[in-house]
Ligand SMILES: [Fe+2]
């Protein structure tokens with residue numbers, strides 16, 4: 319059952335009155351933000367069948383019930399401590415982990431936590447109009463599930479700021495509610511979180527690729543020497559898995575439906591005439607969100623990343639799987655782009671930590687694309703989706719300022735301008751998508767024409783379950 323405390327938690331909040339008061343002071347501001355910037359039109363008269371984290375017990379951490387969104391019980395949950403845990407990498411390798419923030423790393427840690435924290439409310443803001451165009455009640459519920467959990471991730475980061483960073487932390491917690499996605503004066507910190515998400519193909523690609531960047535970042539933070547940060551992010555990963563499930567299966571269901579419509583249209587026919595989403599449009603949205611999410615991993619050569627690693631603040635995903643955890647003199651072979659051509663050079667591995675994480679990320683994405691292509695294959699369709707080259711459409715790092723096609727072939731600026739909508743969504747594509755999503759589907763068990771139903775419902779409920787119900 320959900321605890322009766324004002325803020326459900328497993329951190330003994332009632333034993334720390336100062337912290338409890340500070341968070342209870344922040345709570346109404348959070349709720350106000352949720353009402354203003356959260357799902358529009360679904361706050362007061364709808365009940366949503368969502369899961370709520372009630373503990374970190376792997377067997378029963380989540381509880382499902384109908385709630386009105388502003389009444390969701392956002393709580394603070396840290397994974398259980400690992401007894402005798404030691405620092406797993408960097409210059410302090412083997413020493414006991416920290417329960418407090420060392421003064422000399424205060425600024426770096428605050429920056430890492432604020433940057434992660436900023437993405438959580440940002441995505442809720444980006445997605446706040448999607449409910450009005452939903453393809454089904456099942457999907458509507460999934461959208462809101464993702465939204466409330468991103469809200470809980472904000473709580474997780476705000477807990478750390480309030481607990482370990484004093485006055486500065488409290489100020490940062492306020493600012494997390496003040497910046498707004500896409501706002502010209504007070505934008506969110508990272509670019510992908512300022513892009514609008516106003517159709518469901520964008521939403522599914524975002525949860526597939528951008529939430530997966532969340533997974534890489536959380537995996538690397540869960541290695542941190544700051545134990546509370548490690549424990550917080552470890553539990554966030556449990557929730558994150560569902561967000562990527564929503565994205566991957568959402569696109570898979572669109573592909574499934576597209577294949578059916580292609581058969582009806584006689585393969586060479588235009589799927590759009592039947593109200594479906596053609597494969598080239600799907601590929602363009604994949605290109606867009608994959609490239610934006612690559613940027614989120616930061617510059618290829620980075621002294622910040624080196625310093626995070628050296629100081630034990632942010633490690634590699636699955637640090638355990640490496641032999642050398644100090645990597646003082648190890649090298650990484652990296653491709654550079656100089657005078658219009660690729661050149662291979664060795665850089666210090668510590669300076670390449672962003673790229674190491676990006677490698678992990680690209681592999682994880684590629685596996686997802688293989689699963690999507692199996693659907694096309696099963697329908698006997700020869701088209702395939704693919705990840706664009708990592709040089710394509712980059713705005714951060716060594717490839718920003720240059721132009722490449724999705725195969726990584728360099729392009730002159732004018733060729734890019736002429737051809738970019740062959741590879742990225744055009745306003746025409748967006749208009750088309752909005753046109754087929756104009757009518758939301760609120761009837762249980764019914765699905766929009768462009769998407770197949772899921773294989774099964776949520777929490778063993780039937781597919782035609784009333785996942786979102788309207789209060790009388
Ligand atoms: Fe999140």
Ligand SMILES: [Fe+2]
Nearest residue numbers: 529532558561
């Ligand atoms: Fe997420």
